[in-house]
Amino acid sequence: MSLRHLTVTFRMRGGRAVRAVNDIDLDLAAGECLALVGESGCGKSVLASALLGLLPGNAVVSGTALVHSPGTPTAPLDVLSAPEKTLATRVRGRLIGLVPQSPAAHLTPVRTVRSQLAETVRELHGTPRAELRAATERAAARAAFPPDHLDHYPHQLSGGLAQRAATAAALVGDAPLLLADEPTTGLDRDLVEHTVDELRRHADAGRAVLIVTHDLVAAERVADRVAVMYAGRIVEIAPAPSFFGEPGPRHPYAHGLLQALPSRTFVPVPGMPPELSRLPTGCAFAPRCGRATAQCTTTLPAFTDGTACHHA
Numbered sequence: 001m002s003l004r005h006l007t008v009t010f011r012m013r014g015g016r017a018v019r020a021v022n023d024i025d026l027d028l029a030a031g032e033c034l035a036l037v038g039e040s041g042c043g044k045s046v047l048a049s050a051l052l053g054l055l056p057g058n059a060v061v062s063g064t065a066l067v068h069s070p071g072t073p074t075a076p077l078d079v080l081s082a083p084e085k086t087l088a089t090r091v092r093g094r095l096i097g098l099v100p101q102s103p104a105a106h107l108t109p110v111r112t113v114r115s116q117l118a119e120t121v122r123e124l125h126g127t128p129r130a131e132l133r134a135a136t137e138r139a140a141a142r143a144a145f146p147p148d149h150l151d152h153y154p155h156q157l158s159g160g161l162a163q164r165a166a167t168a169a170a171l172v173g174d175a176p177l178l179l180a181d182e183p184t185t186g187l188d189r190d191l192v193e194h195t196v197d198e199l200r201r202h203a204d205a206g207r208a209v210l211i212v213t214h215d216l217v218a219a220e221r222v223a224d225r226v227a228v229m230y231a232g233r234i235v236e237i238a239p240a241p242s243f244f245g246e247p248g249p250r251h252p253y254a255h256g257l258l259q260a261l262p263s264r265t266f267v268p269v270p271g272m273p274p275e276l277s278r279l280p281t282g283c284a285f286a287p288r289c290g291r292a293t294a295q296c297t298t299t300l301p302a303f304t305d306g307t308a309c310h311h312a
């Protein structure tokens with residue numbers, strides 16, 4: 001996947017514009033797992049929704065998002081400009097799988113998990129009726145969804161079970177690109193590990209995985225690279241070993257995010273992120289940054305050499 005200048009703006013009443021994703025360039029290779037991290041509201045889920053054409057009508061999207069399916073001779077597809085029919089028949093679930101952030105809201109409330117999962121298996125693999133039951137149970141097992149809960153309706157599931165049902169459905173298509181938006185929220189540590197290991201296997205089989213997460217411990221376990229997002233922009237991209245180990249993050253925000261972990265200094269980044277409808281002229285992190293100088297408040301730092309900071 002190659003993103004260039006990906007920008008998403010929501011038009012609000014009164015002419016206000018919320019710039020949720022701001023000029024993002026990002027490449028993700030086959031076989032690679034990238035963790036996208038950053039504070040609540042920085043634009044991670046909007047980025048994922050943009051790639052699947054799932055944004056509401058007031059969203060204005062620009063830039064390109066080329067997604068290539070390895071092993072197929074066709075040219076990469078720009079999913080941002082693809083018509084709805086292409087998105088529905090070739091992209092969603094097939095070229096790009098999604099583990100949604102709110103699984104309970106994405107599952108159909110009036111159908112059992114079994115029926116939804118079976119439909120997904122049949123649609124994506126053409127599994128014959130006689131084999132569908134076993135194939136559905138295998139699909140459930142990949143996300144550790146218990147077989148005795150398959151006949152439950154979404155409202156009868158706990159948050160963690162709904163999460164696993166959604167993950168199972170997302171894995172069915174073995175899509176070349178998998179977007180997992182906080183796939184481990186509400187899971188116990190052993191289930192977190194089970195889920196991220198399944199995502200790792202997905203990448204190791206030659207697919208690309210983008211995992212959005214607040215769980216830096218899970219990110220360290222699964223990711224090859226880490227991208228840190230702040231106020232709609234990517235402020236740092238680093239290989240996971242150098243991000244979590246030596247020399248550590250280079251952007252002051254990325255550094256603060258990591259230091260906030262209980263296993264590190266347990267000190268939060270001070271202050272609050274800016275309003276996305278009133279972004280400052282210079283670096284959006286400058287008001288919260290201990291290293292900010294006059295230049296930071298006036299000049300937007302360019303993204304060079306893996307980070308966007310005047311003082312990295």
Ligand SMILES: Nc1ncnc2c1ncn2[C@@H]1O[C@H](COP(=O)(O)OP(=O)(O)OP(=O)(O)O)[C@@H](O)[C@H]1O
Binds near residue numbers: 018020046047
């Ligand atoms: N339909 C919408 N209309 C207006 N603003 C929106 C809309 N959807 C999202 N936003 C705004 O876009 C910004 C980014 O939201 P997003 O859901 O991508 O955050 P996130 O990084 O995924 O956060 P979290 O970690 O809490 O899931 C937020 O400020 C949000 O209020």
Ligand code: NI
Binds near residue numbers: 044046101
């Ligand atoms: Ni989100």
